[in-house]
Amino acid sequence: MTTETAKTAEPARLGRKRDHSRDPEILAAALDVLAEVGYDGMTVDMVAARAKAGKATLYRRWPSKAELVVDAVGCMKRPLHHDANGNLLVPDTGTLRGDLIAMVKPKAVTDGSRHLKIMLGVASMLSSAPELLDSINSIMIEPRTEAYRLVFERAVQRGEIKPGADVTLLASLGPALSMFRAVYQQQPPSRELFLHIIDAVILPAVGLSAPGEGAHE
Known part of the structure; x- marks a missing residue:
């Protein structure tokens, strides 16, 4: 075998693995x-x-x-947790209101101003690269909406809200209102805002009221 033939017979070298x-x-x-x-x-x-x-x-x-x-x-946007089987884990406090409040992430509240600026940056990106909308939805909106949907389904199962409730629509209320406030009103998230959305919008939508209004805890 000639030297040239030997070189040809050698397997191609693999490129260096990227360090992530x-x-x-x-x-x-x-x-x-x-x-x-x-x-x-x-x-x-x-x-x-x-x-x-x-x-x-x-x-x-x-x-x-x-x-x-x-x-x-x-x-x-990776704070949501899953069990060993890949099922999404959501709070289970025994009441819908308790579960919704437990969904409020402390970091999102304490980092509110920075979070707002990032959301505005994402909105600006989508205006120039709309093809990335599906990717952003799968990262930012869909996981959180799915978590809320599970919370509402559990409330139906325990008889807290009526069967037949549109849990898909209900699950989108919190994320949609938060995104609207961030992008269009440029208001950073706060615990007070999230509690107000829960008590003034979501609970009345399912026929419940906030504590102090003669309602379910």
């Missing part, structure tokens, strides 16, 4: 930059500088700014 160990730091830096300068002012180079990472590394991993933002928001 720094992804969490990079995605956190992307959220920081997005919150500080907005989507239009944000660049991948700015994120690389904030994360102290090579620009080439980011561009190989995320070919566009929009893809980087989608992944970063996905990283931010």
Whole structure:
């Protein structure tokens, strides 16, 4: 076998495996930059500088700014937990109101101003890249709506609200109102806001009232 033939017979070398160990730091830096300068002012180079990472590394991993933002928001929106079988775990306090209040994430409230700026950045991104709407919905809206749907279904099962309630519509009320307040009224989330939505909108919609109004706890 000639030297040339031997070279041809050698298996092709595999490329170097990409190191994803720094992804969490990079995605956190992307959220920081997005919150500080907005989507239009944000660049991948700015994120690389904030994360102290090579620009080439980011561009190989995320070919566009929009893809980087989608992944970063996905990283931010992972607090929902699942059991060993992959089933979504939701609070079970014994009452619908208790379950809905338990769904309020403390971090979303304490980080309200930053969260608002990120949501406004996402809205700006979607105006220029509407093809990413499905990806954002699957990350931001659908998991939270599914969690609310399970909470309402449990309330039906224990007889707290009537069978036949439109749990799909009810499950969308909280996320929809929160998103409307954030994007159109530019109001950051607060515990008071979430409690007001629960007591003034969601409970009356299912025929219940808030404590102090002669109602179910």
